[in-house]
Amino acid sequence: MTRAFPFSAIVGQDDMKLALTLTAIDPKIGGVLAFGDRGTGKSTAIRALADLLPNINVVQGCPVNSERPSQVPAWVKTAKEEIGSTKTPVVDLPLGVSADRVTGALDIERALVNGVKEFQPGILAKANRGYLYIDEVNLLEDHIVDLLLDVAQSGTNTVEKEGLSITHPSRFILIGSGNPEEGELRPQLLDRFGLSVEVRTPHTIMDRVDIIKRRDEFDRDPDAFCEKWAAENANIRQTILESRTRLNSVTMNDAMLEICAEICVAMGSDGLRGELTLFKTARAFAALSGDTLIQNNHIKRIAPMALSHRLRRDPLDDAGSTARVERTLDAVLG
Amino acid sequence: MSKEKTYLANLALHLCQMDPKAFGGIVFKTGAGSHMDKVRNALSKTEIGSSILHPNMGVTDLVGGIDPIESLTSGKLIHTSGLLARLGWKVMVMAERLSRQSAALISQHIDTKASGPFCIFDESEPSEDTQLSALNERMAFFFDLHEVRYNRFLVDPVRTKTIETKLPPLSSDQQEILVCVALQLGILSMRPVAMAQRAAQYLCLMDHREQVSQDDIDTAAQLVYAHRALSLPQDEDKAHQQNEQNEQRDPSDLNTPNDSLELPEDLVIEAVKAMLPKDVLNQIKDKKTNSANSNKDGFGLVQKSVLRGRPMPAMTGRPNDQARIDILSTLRAAAPWQRLRKSQISRDTSIIIFPSDLHIKRFQNRSERVVIFSVDASGSAAMNRLGEAKGAVELMLAQAYSKRDYVALIGFRDERADVLLPPTRSLVQAKKNLAALAAGGGTPLATGMNSALNLAMRVRRSGKLPSMAFLTDGKGNIDLEGQPGRQNAMNDAAHIAELGRTLNVPTLFIDCGRRGNPELENIARKMGSQYLCLPRANAKAISDLAQSHLE
Numbered sequence: 001m002t003r004a005f006p007f008s009a010i011v012g013q014d015d016m017k018l019a020l021t022l023t024a025i026d027p028k029i030g031g032v033l034a035f036g037d038r039g040t041g042k043s044t045a046i047r048a049l050a051d052l053l054p055n056i057n058v059v060q061g062c063p064v065n066s067e068r069p070s071q072v073p074a075w076v077k078t079a080k081e082e083i084g085s086t087k088t089p090v091v092d093l094p095l096g097v098s099a100d101r102v103t104g105a106l107d108i109e110r111a112l113v114n115g116v117k118e119f120q121p122g123i124l125a126k127a128n129r130g131y132l133y134i135d136e137v138n139l140l141e142d143h144i145v146d147l148l149l150d151v152a153q154s155g156t157n158t159v160e161k162e163g164l165s166i167t168h169p170s171r172f173i174l175i176g177s178g179n180p181e182e183g184e185l186r187p188q189l190l191d192r193f194g195l196s197v198e199v200r201t202p203h204t205i206m207d208r209v210d211i212i213k214r215r216d217e218f219d220r221d222p223d224a225f226c227e228k229w230a231a232e233n234a235n236i237r238q239t240i241l242e243s244r245t246r247l248n249s250v251t252m253n254d255a256m257l258e259i260c261a262e263i264c265v266a267m268g269s270d271g272l273r274g275e276l277t278l279f280k281t282a283r284a285f286a287a288l289s290g291d292t293l294i295q296n297n298h299i300k301r302i303a304p305m306a307l308s309h310r311l312r313r314d315p316l317d318d319a320g321s322t323a324r325v326e327r328t329l330d331a332v333l334g
Numbered sequence: 335m336s337k338e339k340t341y342l343a344n345l346a347l348h349l350c351q352m353d354p355k356a357f358g359g360i361v362f363k364t365g366a367g368s369h370m371d372k373v374r375n376a377l378s379k380t381e382i383g384s385s386i387l388h389p390n391m392g393v394t395d396l397v398g399g400i401d402p403i404e405s406l407t408s409g410k411l412i413h414t415s416g417l418l419a420r421l422g423w424k425v426m427v428m429a430e431r432l433s434r435q436s437a438a439l440i441s442q443h444i445d446t447k448a449s450g451p452f453c454i455f456d457e458s459e460p461s462e463d464t465q466l467s468a469l470n471e472r473m474a475f476f477f478d479l480h481e482v483r484y485n486r487f488l489v490d491p492v493r494t495k496t497i498e499t500k501l502p503p504l505s506s507d508q509q510e511i512l513v514c515v516a517l518q519l520g521i522l523s524m525r526p527v528a529m530a531q532r533a534a535q536y537l538c539l540m541d542h543r544e545q546v547s548q549d550d551i552d553t554a555a556q557l558v559y560a561h562r563a564l565s566l567p568q569d570e571d572k573a574h575q576q577n578e579q580n581e582q583r584d585p586s587d588l589n590t591p592n593d594s595l596e597l598p599e600d601l602v603i604e605a606v607k608a609m610l611p612k613d614v615l616n617q618i619k620d621k622k623t624n625s626a627n628s629n630k631d632g633f634g635l636v637q638k639s640v641l642r643g644r645p646m647p648a649m650t651g652r653p654n655d656q657a658r659i660d661i662l663s664t665l666r667a668a669a670p671w672q673r674l675r676k677s678q679i680s681r682d683t684s685i686i687i688f689p690s691d692l693h694i695k696r697f698q699n700r701s702e703r704v705v706i707f708s709v710d711a712s713g714s715a716a717m718n719r720l721g722e723a724k725g726a727v728e729l730m731l732a733q734a735y736s737k738r739d740y741v742a743l744i745g746f747r748d749e750r751a752d753v754l755l756p757p758t759r760s761l762v763q764a765k766k767n768l769a770a771l772a773a774g775g776g777t778p779l780a781t782g783m784n785s786a787l788n789l790a791m792r793v794r795r796s797g798k799l800p801s802m803a804f805l806t807d808g809k810g811n812i813d814l815e816g817q818p819g820r821q822n823a824m825n826d827a828a829h830i831a832e833l834g835r836t837l838n839v840p841t842l843f844i845d846c847g848r849r850g851n852p853e854l855e856n857i858a859r860k861m862g863s864q865y866l867c868l869p870r871a872n873a874k875a876i877s878d879l880a881q882s883h884l885e
Binding site: 037039040041043092094095096097098105106135136139179201205208209211212213215216219220 | 504526
């Protein structure tokens with residue numbers, strides 16, 4: 001694996017970096033959907049995140065990255081007693097992947113060689129407690145999407161085939177990227193993403209020159225470049241950790257809750273998921289900003305990314321969904 | 335011109351081979367023929383060798399997987415490595431038939447793993463738009479060989495020159511030039527800029543110089559930017575252009591004196607322009623309004639329905655001509671019982687398969703439909719009709735994700751019919767293209783029908799199911815040649831209708847005149863299609879009709 005571009009060295013893309021940071025602070029927000037043109041650094045940012053995140057504790061040899069030995073599923077035979085520390089898993093879901101590889105299936109090798117029936121964990125097991133990244137998410141085959149929806153909802157993966165009956169936890173943050181011009185996403189899948197951001201290429205020449213310079217520097221000598229940005233990356237990591245501890249002390253008064261509800265009603269976003277995400281994201285953002293009370297300005301900053309993909313699509317309304325969210329925000333928040 | 339192109343193409347091949355990671359590869363637009371043979375021949379003689387990819391290769395062929403036959407015979411799991419993992423040149427033929435999924439799969443592979451350079455042959459018709467799929471975006475270079483004479487086109491067997499020295503840095507000014515030129519040419523993606531920078535560095539190294547020169551920048555821009563250009567700065571209006579540039583720059587970099595940069599930038603743009611064929615200059619304007627910076631999406635990039643069909647769990651059964659054996663499922667079914675069976679049947683086979691283990695593959699196969707709307711954009715009532723047709727297209731697209739339908743729109747007026755919206759499932763793209771539609775003028779009914787039929791045939795060739803809906807009052811008054819005249823116009827339309835009947839495309843005529851037009855009904859009958867009179871059609875009604883009648 002080649003070295004990841006340092007997260008802190010990414011020029012611009014504030015929305016995407018913020019969204020990724022917020023989900024790192026509170027994984028319960030759900031995933032991030034990054035939509036935008038080609039060559040805007042979507043993949044770069046997401047792969048960079050892996051490098052940045054603090055390590056997690058896992059039981060050695062456990063295929064589903066269990067935190068404590070008591071959580072290791074019964075079918076796992078390879079788990080050891082000791083607990084090690086490893087990077088937060090970021091697992092790629094390649095397009096064209098088979099359903100068997102996603103959910104896991106009978107281990108053919110073991111069956112062939114030893115004549116035993118044994119479960120071979122798949123991508124969903126590897127992604128547990130980490131990130132599942134789907135590039136070009138709108139090109140994913142429908143039956144794989146169905147699979148993911150089910151697991152993303154329940155947090156557990158159940159495999160019933162060939163006489164096997166296996167269950168294991170699979171809680172992951174779904175990160176998708178894609179280009180809306182190549183086909184739309186099903187609303188059901190859209191709704192599963194907590195946040196959505198639109199990614200555009202920077203338009204100022206200075207930013208663009210910066211990108212080119214840093215990219216060139218990185219390509220020539222990745223190690224030196226990462227070293228140069230290591231301190232910055234450590235800063236962000238530290239901020240994320242501090243925000244995580246602050247998260248539970250952040251409160252929201254009833255007036256703000258009402259405003260959240262009002263925004264969602266005015267926006268016509270379906271279901272309660274919108275409100276929940278709005279609240280959780282605002283809380284994470286407040287924690288990130290070092291505040292303990294959620295304020296109007298927090299809501300204002302994060303509402304577009306929490307809600308813009310949940311609006312009922314109106315084929316005859318030309319305004320972009322972000323514009324619509326902002327319009328409503330101005331009306332409600334004044 | 336062609337000599338220049340040959341030189342640049344060779345240069346590009348060298349560059350790709352030196353650093354496949356940075357450049358991805360090269361795209362040649364050419365038919366099967368001697369150009370292709372020359373390149374393929376040359377590539378196979380290179381030190382790294384070449385292997386052929388074709389667009390119908392499955393996932394296992396490309397990225398590898400379990401080799402069931404080897405596994406069966408050897409009694410242990412054998413993996414195949416897949417073509418993408420090989421390091422030599424990867425030559426992709428008939429790339430215009432590559433499905434989006436495969437293209438994305440290969441792109442992912444390029445992004446994440448080391449791979450050899452690609453040489454992609456886009457064999458689509460010269461007139462068809464160049465595809466810039468996710469894959470092509472990652473290919474630095476592109477050459478249209480249709481205009482290059484065979485005997486002028488020579489490809490050296492590419493010699494590998496491993497360059498160990500460090501790449502020379504570009505000066506800030508040079509980097510700025512590359513960035514600015516890309517912006518002026520309407521290239522928004524950052525990837526080409528990075529590629530151009532790398533190309534300039536290698537060009538400098540190839541010449542054994544230590545400083546990247548203006549020439550390197552020119553050539554790099556020619557190689558990487560020319561085919562991506564979406565707009566050109568107006569050259570007849572230099573003063574205006576300069577003003578614009580000043581405006582553009584002012585907010586971002588006040589500290590750079592503008593004058594010092596004007597010249598080299600212009601030089602680079604001139605160099606890029608020299609690479610553009612003449613007609614491209616004219617097309618650029620259309621491209622820009624139609625699809626902005628985005629992909630030129632549409633045909634060619636065909637999706638195979640066999641792949642798109644939903645694979646269903648394999649079921650037990652006997653393989654025959656219709657049903658293919660699913661070896662993996664069969665193996666899986668047999669595998670757990672091997673020890674047991676071996677203890678019962680004392681035979682010396684490595685794997686024992688019973689007839690009950692056999693599984694066959696099942697697909698839920700459904701071709702995708704393309705509904706082609708052809709709208710009469712003539713005369714005074716046109717705005718209304720066009721508006722409703724646009725509404726219908728958008729409504730259908732809003733449901734497209736569940737129906738798997740594609741929608742296309744053709745408008746005809748005066749003496750021409752234009753494909754306003756190539757088949758698409760993307761609401762975003764449709765809105766962009768539908769934003770500005772002109773109306774008014776005569777009714778070239780025959781031309782409109784002809785154009786729709788042509789599109790339908792192209793759709794059918796690409797493996798999808800076309801159907802057509804015409805929205806007109808049927809009062810044709812311009813014939814196929816573009817000459818006014820009611821009688822000729824209707825005769826031509828009838829003629830096309832008869833032609834159309836033989837092609838057997840499900841068709842619906844929606845008469846939106848104030849009263850039903852018997853002539854149009856007649857044409858519809860000649861075409862063997864349905865006719866509906868709907869004087870006050872609205873978007874919803876049209877969309878519903880098209881959905882229900884064209885099943």
